[in-house]
Amino acid sequence: MLTYILRRLLVAIPTLILISIVIFLLVDLAPGSPASEIPLTVPPEVRARILESLGVNEPIHVRYLLWAKQFFWTEPLHGIDAAFGTDWAGDSQRLISYQSRVPVFAYIWQRLPQTLTVIGSAYLLAVLIALPIGIYSAYRQYSWFDQVGTFVSMIGFSVPTFFTGLLMIMLFTTKLGLFPSIFDTNLRVTDWSSFLKMLHQMTLPVVVLALFNAAEISRYTRSSVLENLGLDYVRTARAKGLSERKVILKHVLRNSLIPVVTVIALGMPTIFAGAIVTEQVFKINGIGAALIGAIVANDLPVVVTIAFITAVLIVFFNLIADILYGILDPRIRYD
Amino acid sequence: MFDDGPRPLVQVQDLRMYFPIFSGIFRRHTGDVKAVDGISFDIVEGETLGLVGESGCGKSTVGRALLRLYNITSGRVIIDGEDVASLGPEALRKKRPTMQMVFQDPQASLNPRMTLARIIGEPLNEHTDWSTARKLDRIYELMDAVGLNRRFANRYPHEFSGGQRQRIGIARALALNPKFIVCDEPIAALDVSIQAQVVNLLEDLQEKLGLTYLFISHDLSMVRHIADRVAVMYLGRIAELSPRDPLYAKPLHPYAEALLSAVNEPDPVRAANRRRIILTGDVPSPANPPKGCNFCTRCPKVFDRCRTEKPELREVETGRFVACHLFDDKPQAAGSTGASEANERNQQGVTQ
Numbered sequence: 001m002l003t004y005i006l007r008r009l010l011v012a013i014p015t016l017i018l019i020s021i022v023i024f025l026l027v028d029l030a031p032g033s034p035a036s037e038i039p040l041t042v043p044p045e046v047r048a049r050i051l052e053s054l055g056v057n058e059p060i061h062v063r064y065l066l067w068a069k070q071f072f073w074t075e076p077l078h079g080i081d082a083a084f085g086t087d088w089a090g091d092s093q094r095l096i097s098y099q100s101r102v103p104v105f106a107y108i109w110q111r112l113p114q115t116l117t118v119i120g121s122a123y124l125l126a127v128l129i130a131l132p133i134g135i136y137s138a139y140r141q142y143s144w145f146d147q148v149g150t151f152v153s154m155i156g157f158s159v160p161t162f163f164t165g166l167l168m169i170m171l172f173t174t175k176l177g178l179f180p181s182i183f184d185t186n187l188r189v190t191d192w193s194s195f196l197k198m199l200h201q202m203t204l205p206v207v208v209l210a211l212f213n214a215a216e217i218s219r220y221t222r223s224s225v226l227e228n229l230g231l232d233y234v235r236t237a238r239a240k241g242l243s244e245r246k247v248i249l250k251h252v253l254r255n256s257l258i259p260v261v262t263v264i265a266l267g268m269p270t271i272f273a274g275a276i277v278t279e280q281v282f283k284i285n286g287i288g289a290a291l292i293g294a295i296v297a298n299d300l301p302v303v304v305t306i307a308f309i310t311a312v313l314i315v316f317f318n319l320i321a322d323i324l325y326g327i328l329d330p331r332i333r334y335d
Numbered sequence: 336m337f338d339d340g341p342r343p344l345v346q347v348q349d350l351r352m353y354f355p356i357f358s359g360i361f362r363r364h365t366g367d368v369k370a371v372d373g374i375s376f377d378i379v380e381g382e383t384l385g386l387v388g389e390s391g392c393g394k395s396t397v398g399r400a401l402l403r404l405y406n407i408t409s410g411r412v413i414i415d416g417e418d419v420a421s422l423g424p425e426a427l428r429k430k431r432p433t434m435q436m437v438f439q440d441p442q443a444s445l446n447p448r449m450t451l452a453r454i455i456g457e458p459l460n461e462h463t464d465w466s467t468a469r470k471l472d473r474i475y476e477l478m479d480a481v482g483l484n485r486r487f488a489n490r491y492p493h494e495f496s497g498g499q500r501q502r503i504g505i506a507r508a509l510a511l512n513p514k515f516i517v518c519d520e521p522i523a524a525l526d527v528s529i530q531a532q533v534v535n536l537l538e539d540l541q542e543k544l545g546l547t548y549l550f551i552s553h554d555l556s557m558v559r560h561i562a563d564r565v566a567v568m569y570l571g572r573i574a575e576l577s578p579r580d581p582l583y584a585k586p587l588h589p590y591a592e593a594l595l596s597a598v599n600e601p602d603p604v605r606a607a608n609r610r611r612i613i614l615t616g617d618v619p620s621p622a623n624p625p626k627g628c629n630f631c632t633r634c635p636k637v638f639d640r641c642r643t644e645k646p647e648l649r650e651v652e653t654g655r656f657v658a659c660h661l662f663d664d665k666p667q668a669a670g671s672t673g674a675s676e677a678n679e680r681n682q683q684g685v686t687q
Contacts, residue, residue, distance in 0.1 A: 142362070232444035235404055236507070240458045241431025244424075251446055330491040331447055 004334035005323065012315050019311045020071075023304055024064050032298040034098045054098055056300075067304060070095040075105055099299040107290065107302065108309075112272075114185055115279070115286030117198075119271045122206040126213030127264055133214070134221025134260075138229060139248060149218065156215030165208045165281035172204060179204045183284040205282040209275055213267065220263050224256040258328045265321035269313035273306070343377035344515055344547045345401070350374050350410035350420075352393075352400045356622060368622045370396040372571035372629075373410070375648065378515070383541065383548040385562030385579070387555060387594070391618065393571040394551045395439070398517040401549065402434050403427060414515055432462050432511035437537075439520040441500035445492040451478075451503055452488040458510045477506040480543075481536060498529035505536065509544070517549045522557060530554075534561055555598045559583055564654075567591040570629040571621055573648055576656040587657045590630050628660065636661060 077089035094103040137146040173181040180201050189195050237251045276288035294302035326332050353367035370393045378384045386394050400407045403419050412419045438444035452474050459470045481502040522530040552558050566576040575588035586592040593612040600606040614633045631641040640660050648658040
C-alpha cells in the first residue's frame, strides 16, 4: 500500500508540472492585458512603467520559471516563517497579485474561510440528505417516495444554480423577507447570537448548492444500492434470517457505498475551488469570486495559482478515492 | 396426505407465485407472470426431491418461494409443521434456521466484503447467544465438514475457486443445523470435475445429518444420481412427479418423455439407437399461458380436450403422479400402465 501511494505521488509530479505549464500558457495566451483595469486618465508612459514593474514584458519561459520558483520555493518559506516565526525567506519577492498588490497566498487565505464554511457545509448537507434518500428510493423502487425523489433530483441536476439561486432570492428575500440575499463577510462568529446570524445568512446559498450536489449523490447511491439489492448475497443474508434492517445496513449498504464514497471524494476539490456562480449570486467573496475577479482583471498570478491549487487538490483526492476504494473493497489490492 | 410411511417434512399445497406486470403511462396492473401456477407436492424427511425443467419454467421460483424469499401469491408451504407462507416477520426469522438454501452462483451469493469466518458465523450471531470461542469452534467444525482448510478462515470469497466457494455456501447453510435445504442449481456454475465433488459432499452430509433436499437442476443425469423422486416442471406447473427409477426408465408425461430423451448416453452403441424427441416451437409466455394444458402447444400427443381443459396432477400408478389427459380415462393404475406403454411405443414409432 505504501509503495503504491509513493508511486502514485511520484507519477503526480510530472502530471502537475504539465498541468501548471498548460494553465500558465492558457491564461497568458488569452486576450487582454493586466493594464486594462488601469484608468485611461493615466498617461501612456506611466502605464508602460506599471507594466514594466509587473514584469509582464519578460519572455514567457522566464515568467513561468519565476512563477514556479515563487510558488514552490519562496511562498512555502514565507508560510513557514509566518507559522513558526523563523526568517528563512528573508526579503525575497513573494507572488504578488497584479490587481491588489497583495501576496496571492494572503489573498487566498482571506477568501478561504467564506468558501469553506458555505460550500463545505453545503457539501456536507448534500451528503447527509442524499444518502438516506438514495438508499430509501432504491429500497422502495417505484414507490411514491422514489418517484418524488427522482423528480426532485432531476430538477436539482438539470436546473443551474444561478437560476435556483435567483428563484430562492425572489421567493425568500423579495416576497417573504425571510433570509438575506447578500452574505455579510464581515460577520465574525463570536457568540451564540452571531452564530445564529451566520446560519441565517448561510441558509439560502447552502440550500441552493446542497440541492445541486445532493441530486447527483443521491442518484449514484440509488443506482448503486439497486444494483446490490438484486444480488444473490442479499438473498443469502435474508435466508440467514437476518432482520431487514441488518440486511440493508450491514450487507447492502456497505457494498453499495464503495462507488458512492469515490464520487464524494472526487467532489471534495470543489469545496476549495468554490462555487463560482453561487458565490457570485449571493455575493459571497470566497475563492470562486476571487477567481472571477482575477479573470476579469487579467490578474495572471491569482488565476494561475488558484487554478493550479485546484488541480493539485483534484490529483490528491483522486488518490484518496483510490486508497479508500482499496480499503473498502477487499477484492482490490494495491501491491 | 396419503402417506403411511415416513412423515412428510415439507408439504406444498397449491403454491402460486405471480409476478405482477405494470404497464402503460400510469403503470397499472395489467397482468401477471405466472411463474408458479398451482403446484403441490410433499417431501419426506431424509429424501431428496429433484426438480427439473427447462430454463424459465419456474424451478428457482419454487425454491425461493418455499423459503419465503418471495411473498407468495397463494397456497400453503408447511415445513416441519408450520405454514411458512403465513408466518409473521419475527416468527419467520425464528423459523429460518430450519430451512436453508444453497445458491446457484457461489460468487454472487457471498458478500464480497466479509471473510469466510464471518460469512459462516453470521447466522450464529443472529440466532444464538454463544460465546465467541464456541462460535469459532462451530465455524471450524463446519469448515471441516465441507472440506475447507481451517487456515482459510480469514480469507475473502474472491480468493477461492468456484468449488471452494460453493463449499463455503454449503457450510453457511449448515451453520444452524437446518432440516431442509433447497439446493438451487448448486452445481450449474461449476466445472464438471468439481460438480461431482460437490454433489458427493451433499450426499455425504445428507447421510450424516439426515438432511432433506429439494434439488433444483437442469442437469438430468445429476438429478438421476442424487434424487429419490423427481418432479418435472413445465411452465409453472408440475407435469410429472415420480420415483426416480421408473421415471427415467419410462416417463409417462409426454413432456417428461421428451425432456428425458435429451439425456446423453455414454454408451456409443446405445447412443446410436437413441431416439430423441425433438419438440418444436417455443415455450409459451408465462404471462399468457395456453387455456388448456400448458404443454398443448408443443405436445406431440395433443388432442382436442388438451386445448380446453387443464389436466390435474393425479396418481396414475403407485407413487407416480402425472398431469395429462392421456391418463385420465384409465380408472385403474394397472390398466394405465399397459395403455401408456402401448401409447409410448406408438409415439416413438411416429416420431422416428
